[in-house]
Amino acid sequence: MQLTNRSKVVSNKEMTWVEKMYLPAIFGGLWITIRHFLRKSATIRYPEVKREVSTVYRGKHVLKRDEQGRENCTACGLCAVACPAEAITMDAAERKKGEEHLYREEKYAAKYEINMLRCIFCGLCEEACPKQAIYLTPEFPVANYNRSNFIFGKDKLVEPIDKRIDVSLKKKVHTS
Amino acid sequence: MDLALLLDKTILILILFGVTLFIAMYSTYAERKVAAFLQDRIGPDRAGPFGILQPLADGVKMFMKEEIIPNTADKWLFIIGPGIAMCTALMTSAVIPWGKNITIGGHEIVLQVADINIGILYVFGVVSLGVYGIMIGGWASNNKFSLLGAIRASSQMISYELAMGMALIAILMSTGSLSIRDIVEGQHGWHWNVLYQPLSCLIFIVCAFAECNRTPFDLPECESELVGGYHTEYSSMKLGFYLFAEYTNMFISSAIISSLYFGGYNFPGMDAFSGNTLALLGTAVFFAKIFFFIFFFMWIRWTLPRFRYDQLMRLGWQILIPLAIFNILATGTWMTFKGYLGF
Numbered sequence: 018m019q020l021t022n023r024s025k026v027v028s029n030k031e032m033t034w035v036e037k038m039y040l041p042a043i044f045g046g047l048w049i050t051i052r053h054f055l056r057k058s059a060t061i062r063y064p065e066v067k068r069e070v071s072t073v074y075r076g077k078h079v080l081k082r083d084e085q086g087r088e089n090c091t092a093c094g095l096c097a098v099a100c101p102a103e104a105i106t107m108d109a110a111e112r113k114k115g116e117e118h119l120y121r122e123e124k125y126a127a128k129y130e131i132n133m134l135r136c137i138f139c140g141l142c143e144e145a146c147p148k149q150a151i152y153l154t155p156e157f158p159v160a161n162y163n164r165s166n167f168i169f170g171k172d173k174l175v176e177p178i179d180k181r182i183d184v185s186l187k188k189k190v191h192t193s
Numbered sequence: 194m195d196l197a198l199l200l201d202k203t204i205l206i207l208i209l210f211g212v213t214l215f216i217a218m219y220s221t222y223a224e225r226k227v228a229a230f231l232q233d234r235i236g237p238d239r240a241g242p243f244g245i246l247q248p249l250a251d252g253v254k255m256f257m258k259e260e261i262i263p264n265t266a267d268k269w270l271f272i273i274g275p276g277i278a279m280c281t282a283l284m285t286s287a288v289i290p291w292g293k294n295i296t297i298g299g300h301e302i303v304l305q306v307a308d309i310n311i312g313i314l315y316v317f318g319v320v321s322l323g324v325y326g327i328m329i330g331g332w333a334s335n336n337k338f339s340l341l342g343a344i345r346a347s348s349q350m351i352s353y354e355l356a357m358g359m360a361l362i363a364i365l366m367s368t369g370s371l372s373i374r375d376i377v378e379g380q381h382g383w384h385w386n387v388l389y390q391p392l393s394c395l396i397f398i399v400c401a402f403a404e405c406n407r408t409p410f411d412l413p414e415c416e417s418e419l420v421g422g423y424h425t426e427y428s429s430m431k432l433g434f435y436l437f438a439e440y441t442n443m444f445i446s447s448a449i450i451s452s453l454y455f456g457g458y459n460f461p462g463m464d465a466f467s468g469n470t471l472a473l474l475g476t477a478v479f480f481a482k483i484f485f486f487i488f489f490f491m492w493i494r495w496t497l498p499r500f501r502y503d504q505l506m507r508l509g510w511q512i513l514i515p516l517a518i519f520n521i522l523a524t525g526t527w528m529t530f531k532g533y534l535g536f
Contacts, residue, residue: 043497050231050496060235 072186074155075138078131079182080175081150083121088175089150090129091122099145104135122148129174133158133167143187152184201302209286209306217440218248220487224440227491255433263335263426270333275427275434278326282441284319288312289448290374292458292476295469304476305374312373313361316449317354320404324350326438327406327413331423342422345502346413349403352509353410357400359517363393363524364453373449377457382464385456392520394454396513401446403509406439408494412502447486448479455482 035041061068070076081089092109110127112120119125142151161167176182222237222244229236237244262271292304309315324347331343364386368376380386387394403410414422421427424435451457458475466474500508 046496047492050492053233054227054230056233058230058233058235060233062235062238 070155072155075140075143075153077133077154077156077158078136078142078169078174079152079154079184080126080129080171081152081184082176082178082181085118086178087117087119087121088125089121089148090126091124091148091150092126092129093124093147095145095147096142096151099141100136101139101141102135102137104132104137105142106130126171129171131169131174133169134164152182152187154182154184197300202306205302205304205306206287209291210283213283213286213441213444214437216444216487217437218252220440220443221251221436222248223487224491224494227488228495231492231495252433255430258429260429260431261426265335266426267333267335270329271426272431274326274330274333275431275438276326277329278323278438279434279441281319281323281326282438282445285316285442285445286448288315288373289445289452290377290457292479293472295472297469304472308372308374311371313365313371313376316373317358321350321354323438323442326435327423330427330435334423334426336426338419338421339423339425342413342415342419342425345415345419346406346423349406349410349412349505349509352506353400353403353513356396356509356513356517357404359514359521360393360396360400361453362517363390363520366521366524366528373452377452377459380456380459382459383456383461385454385459387454390454390520390524392516393524396517396520397454398450399508399513401450402490402493403505405442405446405490407443407490409497409500410505411499412505415499443487443490444483447483447490450486451479451482457482 083089092107094107094109097103097105097107106128107126107130108128109124112123112125138153140153143153158167158169225247226236226244228234237247240246240250262268287306288309290305290308295302295304327346328343331339331341331346334340364376365371367386367389368379370376370379376386402408406413412422413419414424416422419425424432427435458472458479460475460478463471463475
């Protein structure tokens, strides 16, 4: 009974006299390796040169601000619920008077933490977010010596007001 | 012995010592670079421009590492093992002629530490001593893997030394001398031994690979079976010494292969030069040959997989030794009858 069409008959044929000398095979091997010697290497010198990634690459997260520089996040917790790796935790707080220029909604995230060692970069938080507050950027979370330093708080996640991160291409993907 | 000669030899020995260590040191760097290039990578490039300072960084690392001597090890033998390996590796360079004589102000300098009339036998003797470093290290570790590696190393060296010696006899028959200087002088211009004795050359090179414990004959330190082989228990600079001895051996083997079969400091068109120019050019050519063979050692290493142990023994005893004996017979027959045939 034939189970698969990929099976191959084992060949146990005697080697010829020339094959038994091994030398032609050895020189053939040397020829193959020396051709690789002259070939361009595939290495990318990482910290100096970065590999091109797709514009919708799912890397480090960013917490977006709106046009007036107010944080979008309203701490609804949908991202945390959607997260299959349970990497997101947050504490909500009520917006006080005089803080309208800081937070867009009446409720905001006082603490927002993503454990980068748990995160699987699936992008479900981005899809779950009703306020367009969280996006995954093409940046990489940088290496660190300490586990506790991989829990990214708001200091690392919220985009700086003077260095806005463009996620317009991502938005196009989600609305279409 | 006059003072000038003593001074000559002392300076030559010191230079040789330095050059050997320097080349062994940069062989580790070259090995990593060659491996990388053969595998479409770029290799070490962080320490200095193109990673030129990598061997220094490795050396510092080796010295800084914690030194561990196992409780069950034979302490003294464990310590002198790497020393013997290093010492014997450095001794061989004494009989290699590095170039023609240089004349400075009427004083003739011989670029060879000792031109003894049994140069080849000396090389063989010292190389056989080299196995003691590995044997003692592996035995003193009191570890099964180390012992297996040491046993493999010694039996391998003994087996391949026979074929190596037999292959050489053909050369000795045609040259009529055991002195390496005479053998090199006999290969004037392009009359290299490899053209007259290709089979002997092939056997010698294969055996040289086995003597140096290089792939495809690196069973004594075969990681997939024996962890690290004879240096499993070694750490810090003692391990460094073993690795260093291996690269020194590789350099010396390359030098011996080049001088026995590839003309040493002879090169085609050498009659156009004379005096010191010829001597310096010859030395440069000799080193170019040595570097090519070091590269060849590495090239083979990153091309061929390792032999199985029974294949290794079969190749040594059943193929190389009969071939070498056949080569002796063929050479002898040719030397006897070439007079009658009118050559």
